[in-house]
Amino acid sequence: FAASFLCFTMQLYTSSNTCLLSVTDAIFGYAVIHCQFTASHDHFYLEQIFFNKVLLGQYNSTLGKYVGFTEKAQEVAEALNKNQAFIKEAVKNEATCKTHIPIMMDLLSKSVEPSVRLRSVEAVDSRHPGTLVCSAYNFYPQQIRLTWLRNGKEETSDVSYTDELPSGNWLYQIHSYLEFTPRPGEKITCMVEHASLMEPKLYDWEPTPESVTNKIAVGTSGLLLGLVFLVTGLIFYKKNTTGERQDNINQKTSTK
Missing domain, CATH: 2.60.40.10 (Immunoglobulins)
Incomplete structure (x- = not known):
């Protein structure tokens, strides 16, 4: 547990995205960072380390130090509190949190019309x-x-x-x-x-006016009627053409 707590804590301050652990009973571990504030700009900065869904330790800006909640985590927390680099980085993150509060408040106060x-x-x-x-x-x-x-x-x-x-x-x-x-x-x-x-x-809600509906119906009817005439004309033309060809063939046969 001590190794996992230190590993996840170091991830908060490094560019590393992986953390390999050789703990046989490990299931799942993750770190959470909070920047919580109210409308009156009261705020606090919080880092939390969880392992197997159990909160092992955290840094709370209201206390200004790391706190462990298990025996091993307490040992790691004491070591971190003695490491000025970790404490300075946590204080820096708290300052960043405070700096961004007015920006977030301004964003949340604006509304967008649907x-x-x-x-x-x-x-x-x-x-x-x-x-x-x-x-x-x-x-x-x-x-x-x-x-x-x-x-x-x-x-x-x-x-x-x-x-x-x-x-x-x-x-x-x-x-x-x-x-x-x-x-x-x-x-x-x-x-x-x-x-x-x-x-x-x-x-x-504005339904389609009856006049527009009627125009659409008339236009559709006219289109269908035009198609009927077109098809009828093509059939009549094809029959006439076929008949003329057959008459020509018959005339040539009788002449011979």
């Missing part, structure tokens, strides 16, 4: 013929609220949500689903509330 998309998708295994999806992308902080409104009133039935999913770079995304049966003249809205917004933002 980009929102409202769309209709095909209903799957639902008693309703339609499903709407309200998606919010790339927002920070994580807390957000999506609410469905039908004619200005909150809709809670047949509504489901995903968790806030990480998108990378500290940003998140979330998706909400509304299974519904369309009603003539109704207004469906997705309301988004987030720290980046001065007030809730409303996104109305």
